[in-house]
Amino acid sequence: MIHFDRVSKRYRAGADGLRGVTLNIDEGEMVFVTGHSGAGKSTLLRLIPRLERPSGGRLVVAGVDVNALARRKVPLLRQRIGVTFQDHRLLADRNVFENVALPLVIAGIPVRERSRRVQAALDKVGLLNKLSALPQTLSGGEQQRVGIARAVVNRPPVLLADEPTGNLDPGLSAEIMKLFAGFKELGTTVLIATHDLNLVDSLGYRTISLSNGELADDRPANRGEL
Numbered sequence: 001m002i003h004f005d006r007v008s009k010r011y012r013a014g015a016d017g018l019r020g021v022t023l024n025i026d027e028g029e030m031v032f033v034t035g036h037s038g039a040g041k042s043t044l045l046r047l048i049p050r051l052e053r054p055s056g057g058r059l060v061v062a063g064v065d066v067n068a069l070a071r072r073k074v075p076l077l078r079q080r081i082g083v084t085f086q087d088h089r090l091l092a093d094r095n096v097f098e099n100v101a102l103p104l105v106i107a108g109i110p111v112r113e114r115s116r117r118v119q120a121a122l123d124k125v126g127l128l129n130k131l132s133a134l135p136q137t138l139s140g141g142e143q144q145r146v147g148i149a150r151a152v153v154n155r156p157p158v159l160l161a162d163e164p165t166g167n168l169d170p171g172l173s174a175e176i177m178k179l180f181a182g183f184k185e186l187g188t189t190v191l192i193a194t195h196d197l198n199l200v201d202s203l204g205y206r207t208i209s210l211s212n213g214e215l216a217d218d219r220p221a222n223r224g225e226l
């Protein structure tokens with residue numbers, strides 16, 4: 001589903017984000033990406049929906065050569081990739097329903113279908129009772145779940161999460177990971193960048209480690225042993 005072939009990313013300032021990373025992620029896999037601060041985790045994620053472009057190598061996502069894609073087709077690629085961030089990036093002046101509906105508005109989905117899908121997404125993350133709440137009235141964990149609902153409302157085959165539990169306590173972090181695992185069980189390919197090694201180790205999914213932009217380790221899932 002996601003194929004990195006000797007992918008490099010050098011930023012204009014001269015920093016190497018990624019260096020020659022080769023990596024294959026199958027459809028329906030859930031994979032953690034770990035590594036020190038500045039190791040290249042965010043860079044790896046940001047290349048997938050072409051929020052950044054590789055400086056070298058080839059990246060293919062869902063059959064699409066990302067770097068070769070015509071600019072007018074990038075929105076179509078992005079519709080197939082849900083993204084969540086540590087800081088949620090919710091719109092403060094829109095309520096929960098409106099925030100989650102945003103990708104559907106952009107995709108031109110009719111109002112009635114929009115409403116159905118937003119409610120389905122909020123149901124999955126357990127927030128159907130918060131439709132008209134403004135983001136700042138919610139807890140950190142709830143805001144993160146709104147961000148996840150927004151990321152999955154288009155039913156994308158690929159879901160990316162950059163430090164989704166960065167500000168949460170261990171109990172809430174585990175709950176968020178359970179949500180991601182639920183989407184994996186439904187067939188979504190899930191890629192999660194995180195510093196939280198305890199959580200990663202306890203869950204037993206495939207884990208990729210980056211170090212100074214290079215692939216340092218690729219540990220297969222060991223969930224059978226749990």
Ligand SMILES: Nc1ncnc2c1ncn2[C@@H]1O[C@H](COP(=O)(O)OP(=O)(O)OP(=O)(O)O)[C@@H](O)[C@H]1O
Nearest residue numbers: 011013015016017036037038039040041042043044
């Ligand atoms: N927009 C940018 N412009 C210039 N350099 C950048 C940019 N984004 C990242 N870098 C550099 O690329 C390298 C990898 O950064 P990246 O953010 O991908 O690491 P990370 O593993 O996600 O780090 P963190 O855990 O701190 O978020 C670092 O040296 C960083 O300074």
